[in-house]
Amino acid sequence: MNYILECNNLTKTFGPTIALNNVNLNVERGKIVGLLGPNASGKTTLIKLCNDLLTPTSGEILIGGKKPGIETKRIISYLPERTYLNDWMRVSDIIEFFKDFYTDFVPDKAYDMLSKLNIDPKDKLKTMSKGTKEKVQLILVMSREADLYLLDEPIGGVDPAARDYILDTILSNYNESGTVIISTHLISDIEKILDEVIFLKEGQIVLQKTVDEIREETGKSVDALFREVFKC
Amino acid sequence: MLGKLLKYEIKATARWFLPIYIIIILFAFINRLINPFQKVGDTYTATVEGLNFLNFMRGISIFVYFALIVAVIAMTFIIIIQRFYKNLLGDEGYLMFTLPVKTWQHIISKLLTSMMWIILSFLVIISSILILLNIDNLFSELGRLISTAREFLGDNLMILIPIVALISSAYSILTVYNALSIGHLFSKHRILASFGAYMVIYIVGQIVFTIFAFATANKILVPLSQSTAMVPPQVATLIASITVIYALLGIANFIVANVILNRKLNLE
Amino acid sequence: MSWNLTSDRPIYAQLIEQMELKICSGVYPLGSKLPSVRELAREASVNPNTMQRALSKLEESGLLYSVRTSGRFVTEDKNMIKETKKRIAREQIQELLKKMTDLGFDQQEILSMLNDMAKELKK
Numbered sequence: 001m002n003y004i005l006e007c008n009n010l011t012k013t014f015g016p017t018i019a020l021n022n023v024n025l026n027v028e029r030g031k032i033v034g035l036l037g038p039n040a041s042g043k044t045t046l047i048k049l050c051n052d053l054l055t056p057t058s059g060e061i062l063i064g065g066k067k068p069g070i071e072t073k074r075i076i077s078y079l080p081e082r083t084y085l086n087d088w089m090r091v092s093d094i095i096e097f098f099k100d101f102y103t104d105f106v107p108d109k110a111y112d113m114l115s116k117l118n119i120d121p122k123d124k125l126k127t128m129s130k131g132t133k134e135k136v137q138l139i140l141v142m143s144r145e146a147d148l149y150l151l152d153e154p155i156g157g158v159d160p161a162a163r164d165y166i167l168d169t170i171l172s173n174y175n176e177s178g179t180v181i182i183s184t185h186l187i188s189d190i191e192k193i194l195d196e197v198i199f200l201k202e203g204q205i206v207l208q209k210t211v212d213e214i215r216e217e218t219g220k221s222v223d224a225l226f227r228e229v230f231k232c
Numbered sequence: 233m234l235g236k237l238l239k240y241e242i243k244a245t246a247r248w249f250l251p252i253y254i255i256i257i258l259f260a261f262i263n264r265l266i267n268p269f270q271k272v273g274d275t276y277t278a279t280v281e282g283l284n285f286l287n288f289m290r291g292i293s294i295f296v297y298f299a300l301i302v303a304v305i306a307m308t309f310i311i312i313i314q315r316f317y318k319n320l321l322g323d324e325g326y327l328m329f330t331l332p333v334k335t336w337q338h339i340i341s342k343l344l345t346s347m348m349w350i351i352l353s354f355l356v357i358i359s360s361i362l363i364l365l366n367i368d369n370l371f372s373e374l375g376r377l378i379s380t381a382r383e384f385l386g387d388n389l390m391i392l393i394p395i396v397a398l399i400s401s402a403y404s405i406l407t408v409y410n411a412l413s414i415g416h417l418f419s420k421h422r423i424l425a426s427f428g429a430y431m432v433i434y435i436v437g438q439i440v441f442t443i444f445a446f447a448t449a450n451k452i453l454v455p456l457s458q459s460t461a462m463v464p465p466q467v468a469t470l471i472a473s474i475t476v477i478y479a480l481l482g483i484a485n486f487i488v489a490n491v492i493l494n495r496k497l498n499l500e
Numbered sequence: 501m502s503w504n505l506t507s508d509r510p511i512y513a514q515l516i517e518q519m520e521l522k523i524c525s526g527v528y529p530l531g532s533k534l535p536s537v538r539e540l541a542r543e544a545s546v547n548p549n550t551m552q553r554a555l556s557k558l559e560e561s562g563l564l565y566s567v568r569t570s571g572r573f574v575t576e577d578k579n580m581i582k583e584t585k586k587r588i589a590r591e592q593i594q595e596l597l598k599k600m601t602d603l604g605f606d607q608q609e610i611l612s613m614l615n616d617m618a619k620e621l622k623k
Contacts, residue, residue, distance in 0.1 A: 014498075015419070032547050048499075051330050055495045073332040082499075084327040086319070088244055100236050101331045164545075172542050192511060192546045212510040212550070221507035 004029045004148050004179045005050065009059035012045050019045040021203040022059070027179060029147070032170075032193055034222070035183040037200035038230050043183040044081065046200070047150050051078050064147060074102070077146035081153050083133045085125045091136060092121040098140055109173065110143035131162065138166060142173040149180040155189060163189055188223040197222055199229055233333045237341035242348070244319070245311055249349055252304050253356045259297045260360035266290050297364070301357055308353050312346045316409050321416050325499045335493045339409060339486060346405050347398070388468045396475045403478040406485035407433050413489040417496055437481055444477060503544040511546055515554035518544075523563060523574055524585045531576040534564065 005027040012020040020042045027033055035043050048054040049061050052068035063072040085094065091114065098105045114121060117135060125133065138154060151170070155163045163186075171193055174180050184190060191197075191211055199207040206229060214222050266289060320328055320338060328338060367373050382390050411433055415426025445453060452473070456466040505514050522528055534540070537555065541548040555572060558564045562580060566572040575581070600610050 031549070053326070053329055053497060053499055055497075070332045070334060073330055076330070078326075078330050080326040082323040082326055084323050084325070086244070086324050088247060097240060100240075101233070101333070167545060168542065171545065171548070172538070176538070176548065188507065191507070192505060192544075195547050195549050211547075212512055215508065215510045219508060223507065 002029060003027060003062075004064055005181070006062040006065075007046075007059070008062075010046075010049070010056055010061055011058045012042075012049060012054060013057045018203050020049070023203070023205055025198065025205055025208070027181065027198075029179055030177055031195040032174075032180045032182070034187065034190060034194040034197040035181055035200060036185065036187055036197055036222075036226060037183075038185055041200045042203040043200055044152055045203075047078075047152050047181070047183060050148075050150055051076060074104075075147040077102075077141045077144040077149045079137060079141040079149075079151045079154055081156070083130065083137060085133055085137065087126040089125050090121065091119060091123050091125065094125065094136070094140065095121070098143070102144055104145040105140075106143050106145065110139050113139045113143070113169065113173075131158065134158070135162075135165075138169060142169055145175045145178075147175070147178045149174055149178060151180065151182045153184055154182060155184060155186055167193055187226050188221070191222045194222075199226065201230065233331075234337045234341060237333060237337055238344060241315070241341050241345040245315065245345060245349060248307060248311060249304075249352065252300065252307065253352070256297070256300045256304060256356055256360050257363065259293065259300060260363040263290075263293050263297055263364050264366050266293060297360075301360075304353050304357070308346075308349055311349070312405055313408055313412070315346075316342055317412055320493070321412060321422075321499070323499075325497075329493075329497060329499070336486075336490050339490060339493070342409070343402060343405055343486075347402060350401050351398075385463060386468070389463070389471065392468060392471045392475065396471050396478070399475050399478045399482065403437075403482035403485070406482045406489070407437075410485040410489040413492040416498070417492060419498075433485065440477060440481065441474075444473065448473070503546075505544070505546070512550050512554045512557070515544065515546065515551060516557050519554060519558055520563065520584055520588060524581060524588065528574050530574055530578065530581065532574050533570070534572045534574065536571070 003026045005025065007023045007025040010020055010023040010025075011018070023042075023046070035046065037043050045054065049056060050063060050068065050072075052073065061068060064075060066072050089097070095107055095110050098110075099107050111121065114136075117139075119132065119136065125136070128136070141149065141151070149170075154170070155166050158166065167190060170180060170182070182190060182194075187197075194211050196208065196210040197214070198205060211222055214220070214225055218225055220228075266286065318324060320342075329335075362370060362374075385393070407430065411426045411430035414429035415422045415424075418425040452466050452470050456464055456470065459466065503518055505511060505518075528534060534555075535543070537552050538548050540555075541551040544551065555564060559566060559572075562577070563575055563584060564572055565575060597610065605613075
């Protein structure tokens with residue numbers, strides 16, 4: 001009952017396309033979980049369902065025992081693939097915005113991380129590069145003391161140095177009693193920081209195990225196992 | 233939470249409206265100073281005669297003023313559409329729809345802000361015209377105008393007309409929101425689909441009004457056409473009915489848009 | 501001394517080995533206080549739960565001990581460190597011997613090579 005995320009026979013279709021097919025899944029609290037799968041395997045669909053950005057076709061999804069809605073939005077900190085920052089605010093305005101809407105947001109943490117990156121809070125979001133915008137977004141998301149962090153492809157399309165920064169930021173800022181779910185297809189970079197992994201293939205879960213279980217049982221890294229499972 | 237949404241909605245839009253309001257008022261004063269209008273008897277006429285520098289400036293100034301009026305009206309429409317489309321249905325929707333806020337609060341906050349700007353734009357245009365015309369004893373003249381209108385229209389209509397104006401503009405805004413929401417249901421050509429949806433909603437509205445006109449013809453339209461009074465009593469009934477129909481259609485638009493955004497949202 | 505993790509073996513087992521090495525080589529001296537789990541995890545860029553698991557194992561074996569409110573410390577028992585050092589050395593030598601045997605050297609050859617190299621190192 002104390003699962004942070006539960007999916008029961010969860011199915012989502014878009015017209016004739018089945019994005020998620022009868023998924024059953026439980027994720028515990030206090031874990032860092034990798035949601036792994038190739039493109040179009042249903043990772044983003046699952047994360048959007050958690051966020052109430054999509055409605056299930058059938059089955060149910062529960063966040064901390066509740067259906068997605070206002071209550072669950074309060075406890076989820078979500079980093080989408082897209083940059084959602086508008087073009088009229090300054091960094092300090094968007095921090096104020098987060099503070100206004102999320103009671104678990106810690107502005108000091110955000111300002112601290114910004115100063116480490118030499119980002120001036122007076123800067124306009126509009127004039128920032130894509131990379132900087134993504135960092136600002138990560139800082140906003142990780143400055144919350146959330147129960148569930150949902151990070152959709154946080155390390156896709158960035159250089160290795162930025163990747164290290166992102167992983168370090170996640171590790172040093174997440175709320176330890178909360179759970180972090182990271183979706184990605186770049187496994188080798190993040191496998192060390194994961195407790196467990198979920199393999200998603202064509203809308204179905206093919207494996208859910210801890211990283212050390214996989215290494216112990218197969219003598220392979222998660223990355224190597226992934227390449228095997230998803231061989232073309 | 234609605235209050236916070238309103239605060240940010242107003243902040244997001246004010247940076248467009250406030251500057252243009254200030255410029256309009258400024259140009260009204262400029263025009264008043266160089267005085268291209270002159271009171272001749274009881275009417276105001278433009279006095280641009282002959283080709284000299286002053287008249288040239290007067291021409292430019294009055295042109296800019298009218299361009300600004302057109303601009304503020306166009307801008308009001310564009311921003312109503314753009315705020316809903318970009319802030320809710322574009323990438324920014326990822327932020328807005330994951331806030332711990334109900335969907336209806338998003339719609340209402342955008343509706344109320346839009347109405348506020350429509351009213352303010354209207355007031356700014358009226359004030360600028362009053363500034364431009366340079367009327368002596370402005371306030372007593374305005375008072376006289378209002379009391380004449382009241383005598384002519386009667387108390388009921390004096391109240392009903394502003395209400396129908398407000399309700400019908402709320403209806404128009406909600407029609408746009410609903411059309412954009414319906415367009416969002418399509419996986420491709422969403423903007424085109426929104427246009428189509430707008431036409432359909434518009435036609436539905438026309439049909440409702442036509443049915444109403446026929447159904448109540450004996451009570452309203454027929455006596456109205458036969459009446460010899462300047463303002464027959466049926467006018468109030470007609471406007472009141474129109475207000476109610478607009479309100480109902482507006483609510484229908486609101487409900488449909490709300491259901492779509494709640495259950496069928498599918499951000500790209 | 502940086503953290504060096506390979507990708508084919510369980511991470512927590514590797515963390516135990518590396519912590520042992522760090523303790524034996526004096527990176528964390530006898531009786532000293534260890535950084536928090538979170539800091540260590542960050543340093544090694546691994547999951548805090550995995551680091552926690554490794555530290556618990558080390559506590560079980562006695563190399564570390566924790567004091568309820570003030571944190572985790574390295575043992576003050578010199579013998580224990582000595583034993584651990586010996587064990588690590590034996591493991592390393594065993595591995596070396598195995599490789600050398602695989603290459604076809606016999607015991608005599610291995611020993612003389614070791615001797616020679618040790619002499620050169622002294623110079």
